């Protein structure tokens with residue numbers, strides 16, 4: 001009996017040492033993951049493509065950042081897929097724009113709220129005071145500096161050991177945003193003050209207009225979402241405004257339906273610019289990154305109005 005116990009103990013001891021050896025080998029052979037305890041997580045999940053790019057600039061190589069929406073989709077009309085639900089279930093940190101932008105996520109997040117950190121990138125930015133609130137804050141790069149600060153704080157809370165990396169990445173990206181802001185101001189100076197009039201498909205450029213001295217003449221769809229339709233009376237009054245003020249162009253996102261804008265163009269003679277990228281990045285140029293997206297939009301607006 002004594003013999004059996006001794007043999008068994010010896011076996012367990014060997015197995016224990018073997019287990020340690022195997023564990024050590026696995027640890028040594030697995031690719032080094034700087035995020036330490038977050039190794040099992042699939043990714044930081046971000047709602048949209050431009051927000052994913054902004055987040056990647058802060059996360060650097062330490063964390064994987066995944067966009068829920070694919071490239072070139074309109075978040076206002078997006079329908080989540082069963083795969084989206086699985087992604088949400090796997091992610092521990094979810095970053096959204098906020099201000100009601102992610103209506104497509106509301107129900108999914110409601111069911112998953114308990115176990116996750118959900119961060120609104122636009123936190124602490126005063127949005128419109130109307131009953132209907134404008135979520136298009138990212139179209140003013142100066143306000144995206146606050147997004148960067150909110151995202152940096154979220155990544156640091158999620159992965160405290162990365163604090164230094166996130167801080168220096170955030171500082172570098174903030175410098176790029178300030179440069180972009182200055183570049184836009186210079187570009188816009190090419191447009192005579194009286195021609196700085198914007199007509200868009202839906203009300204997306206409010207924050208942009210305020211920052212860079214444009215007046216919003218109106219929108220084909222008088223709503224903060226593309227997911228709405230104008231009345232005949234609203235169309236008629238927009239046509240009157242365009243004629244009265246001598247507006248020269250209507251600006252559409254490449255994802256927008258241009259039927260109504262073309263109708264207005266037929267009656268007023270305005271040019272329809274239908275290749276802005278306001279709500280999504282593109283695969284490669286012209287809007288492969290948030291900064292490229294803004295430069296493209298500003299270039300198209302300046303070309304049309306100067």
Ligand SMILES: [Zn+2]
Nearest residue numbers: 204224225226
């Ligand atoms: Zn929009």
